[in-house]
Amino acid sequence: MRWRVVGKVLLPVVSIALLLLLWEVAVIVSHVQSYIVPRPLASIQAVTGNWGNLSPLVYGIIRETIFGFLGGAVLGFCFGVVMSKVGWVQKLLYPQLILSQAVPVIAIAFPLVAILGFNSIRPIIAIVIWTVFFPVTVNVFDGLAHVDQDLLNLAKVYGASKWRTFWLIEVPASVSPLFSGLKIGATYAITGAFIGELVSPQGSSLAQTVNTANGHDSPATVFGLTMLLAVIGVTFFLAVTWAEVLATPWQRRPVARRSRRHRIATPRNDQ
Amino acid sequence: MESPALLDLSAVAKTFGDTVVLSPTDLAIAEGSFVSIVGPSGCGKSTLFNIIAGLLAPDAGDVRLEGRSVIGATGHVGYMLQKDLLVPWCTVEDNITMAARLTRKVTAADRDEARHIAERYGLGDYLNHYPQALSGGMRQRVAFMRTLVTHHQLLLLDEPFGALDAQTRLDMQLWLLDVWRETGRTVLFITHDVDESIFLSDRILVMSPRPGRIVADLENTLARPREIDVLTDPTFVDLKSQVLHLLYGGRR
Numbered sequence: 001m002r003w004r005v006v007g008k009v010l011l012p013v014v015s016i017a018l019l020l021l022l023w024e025v026a027v028i029v030s031h032v033q034s035y036i037v038p039r040p041l042a043s044i045q046a047v048t049g050n051w052g053n054l055s056p057l058v059y060g061i062i063r064e065t066i067f068g069f070l071g072g073a074v075l076g077f078c079f080g081v082v083m084s085k086v087g088w089v090q091k092l093l094y095p096q097l098i099l100s101q102a103v104p105v106i107a108i109a110f111p112l113v114a115i116l117g118f119n120s121i122r123p124i125i126a127i128v129i130w131t132v133f134f135p136v137t138v139n140v141f142d143g144l145a146h147v148d149q150d151l152l153n154l155a156k157v158y159g160a161s162k163w164r165t166f167w168l169i170e171v172p173a174s175v176s177p178l179f180s181g182l183k184i185g186a187t188y189a190i191t192g193a194f195i196g197e198l199v200s201p202q203g204s205s206l207a208q209t210v211n212t213a214n215g216h217d218s219p220a221t222v223f224g225l226t227m228l229l230a231v232i233g234v235t236f237f238l239a240v241t242w243a244e245v246l247a248t249p250w251q252r253r254p255v256a257r258r259s260r261r262h263r264i265a266t267p268r269n270d271q
Numbered sequence: 272m273e274s275p276a277l278l279d280l281s282a283v284a285k286t287f288g289d290t291v292v293l294s295p296t297d298l299a300i301a302e303g304s305f306v307s308i309v310g311p312s313g314c315g316k317s318t319l320f321n322i323i324a325g326l327l328a329p330d331a332g333d334v335r336l337e338g339r340s341v342i343g344a345t346g347h348v349g350y351m352l353q354k355d356l357l358v359p360w361c362t363v364e365d366n367i368t369m370a371a372r373l374t375r376k377v378t379a380a381d382r383d384e385a386r387h388i389a390e391r392y393g394l395g396d397y398l399n400h401y402p403q404a405l406s407g408g409m410r411q412r413v414a415f416m417r418t419l420v421t422h423h424q425l426l427l428l429d430e431p432f433g434a435l436d437a438q439t440r441l442d443m444q445l446w447l448l449d450v451w452r453e454t455g456r457t458v459l460f461i462t463h464d465v466d467e468s469i470f471l472s473d474r475i476l477v478m479s480p481r482p483g484r485i486v487a488d489l490e491n492t493l494a495r496p497r498e499i500d501v502l503t504d505p506t507f508v509d510l511k512s513q514v515l516h517l518l519y520g521g522r523r
Contacts, residue, residue: 151356157324158421159346160373168372172360248360254404256362 038220040227047224054225057206061193062232064121068128068196069189069236073182075129076136080174083137084144101134105192109199124196131192136181143177144170176251179244186240190233277302277457278323278425283332285318291482292318295332298476298485302424305451305458307468308476309514315483316461320427323459324350336425346374349418349426349456353433355410357402363389363413364398370421381420388416392450408439412446419454429461441499444470448497465514469507470497477517487517 020040026032027039034042047054079097083090109127116123147170155165197207206225213221245252276299285293293315300306308316321327323334325345334341341347357366367385371377389395394412402410411431418426431447432440444467451458462468468475469491477487491510493501501507 148354148356150352150354151358153326154350154352154356155373156326156345157348157350158370158373160370164373168369169358172358175360250360250401250403254400256399256401 035217035219038223040223043220043223043227045224046218046220047228050221054206054209057204057209058228058232060121061190061197061206061229064124064193064196065128065189065232065236067121068125068193069132069185071125072129072132072185072189073136076133076181076185077140077178079133079137080140080144080178083141090141097134097137100130105131106195106199109195113200118201121200123200124193127196128189128192131188132185135184135188136178139177139181139184140174143174147173175248176244179240179247182240183237183244186236187233190229190236194229275302276300277337278459279333279335279338280323281333281335283319283322283329283334285315285322285327285329293322293329294482294484296485300425300457300459302457303455304474305460305472306474306476307460307462307472308478309462309465309468309518310478311480311518313480313483314478315480316478317429318483320350320429320459320461323425324348324427347423347425349421349423351414351418351426351428351431353430355402355407355414357410357413357417359402362399362401363394363405366402366413367416367420369417384420385416388420389413392416392446406439407435408443411435411443415447415450419450419456425457425459427459430463431460432467433463440467445499447471448495452496465511465518466502469493469510469514470502475510475514477514479517487513489513 023040027034027037038046079093083093105127108130109123112126112130113123116126151169152165155169160168194207197205198211206229210222210225213219213225249256278298278300280296280298282295282297283293284291284295292313296319308319310316318327322329323341325341325343325347328343336347358369361369364382364385365372367389368377368381371381386395386398389398392412394409394416397405397409402413405413415428415431418428432443435443448471458472460468460471473491475487475489475491476485477489478484479486489510493504493506493510
């Protein structure tokens with residue numbers, strides 16, 4: 001048990017620490033100029049030292065990521081469900097959705113800003129939604145298509161209504177595929193938010209700060225913020241993974257928690 | 272049949288494309304009886320079940336249950352397959368009440384019944400378990416309880432023990448006979464296993480493919496309750512050789 005915790009938590013941490021150490025040593029040994037590649041410690045300090053100015057921007061991009069992610073998740077789920085239930089909608093919608101992903105987001109980003117407003121976070125959230133919904137749709141659609149046909153027949157033999165079959169069998173069966181899509185979406189979301197901020201001319205944003213730092217020979221800030229974005233992205237992924245654990249208890253525990261419903265525990269014979 | 276038939280099929284037929292999966296078939300099943308159907312794959316036995324259950328409409332003929340035609344209808348039989356089809360995200364209790372949950376609001380009475388039946392048949396300690404924590408035999412028991420609490424008189428069991436090992440299968444057969452005796456249900460039971468069909472049933476229907484049809488309707492006079500030793504009874508062996516002959520002809 002203890003060894004499993006070591007393997008799950010300690011090893012990834014050690015692996016990342018080693019990467020940073022390798023980076024630090026490589027920069028020192030190779031005498032690369034700090035305006036080309038800064039040392040990781042200096043990069044981190046560039047962010048922590050300016051935290052007062054940066055923190056609202058960091059919270060800003062986190063907010064955009066979360067809103068966009070939630071929007072993309074809901075939209076993606078709805079698309080997946082509607083496409084699997086209504087044949088002609090699937091035929092109409094699927095090519096469009098694939099097309100939407102074939103278009104480079106960065107190319108469509110400028111027109112989106114022009115359409116949705118220059119001084120607003122709406123285009124940024126729209127771009128996050130754009131990057132997140134697709135893997136969710138594809139996974140939910142496939143998940144619903146692969147619900148055990150015998151199980152659906154059994155429900156039919158019982159005389160079940162389509163609506164109840166959908167809620168009691170098809171929706172729960174699509175939870176695992178949904179989370180597969182959400183995990184992919186979670187890693188895309190922060191990139192989407194960054195691209196959105198980059199093309200949106202609204203006042204100050206984290207992406208604009210990185211852009212400015214690039215132009216002002218402040219690579220320590222660039223690297224530091226990039227590391228921070230990576231941390232946010234990973235945290236996001238872990239949060240979704242954790243949500244999946246909570247949402248699918250049957251995959252991990254043999255016995256359901258007894259909390260739900262007013263139930264009197266059956267007497268147990270634990271001799 | 273002296274007693275009025277619970278289930279009555281008259282000239283029921285089904286064709287898929289050019290294949291006659293079921294040529295016109297008549298069949299009457301008496302209430303409370305245990306009838307097995309044996310036959311190779313493709314003989315139409317599962318098609319027959321699907322027609323009775325309402326999943327398939329026959330091309331011709333009528334299916335009457337307690338005198339009413341049930342063609343095009345569902346919700347009138349208990350139905351169980353080789354796959355247990357337990358829902359992994361539901362506990363044993365919620366799986367047992369699945370039919371109720373799929374058709375209406377589950378009542379306290381439904382849950383009480385599920386608990387009672389699970390305790391009665393040895394799974395009382397597992398009501399809160401998820402199915403994947405159970406063995407194959409236990410899962411089939413839960414699937415059968417789910418079938419029982421639908422309260423339909425007629426149970427269609429399609430090779431329910433086909434995936435179990437020989438030992439567990441024998442346990443399940445004995446258990447099924449107990450439950451059947453206690454509950455007085457009518458069972459139609461598909462199997463590949465000739466021993467199983469003779470051990471369990473009052474009647475054995477032998478089916479044959481191309482075209483799918485019933486080629487023999489044998490009565491089993493072995494006394495009940497049956498224990499394991501009937502497997503070597505001369506009547507049993509005689510019946511078995513008849514069925515094997517019908518299934519495999521003169522092949523040796």
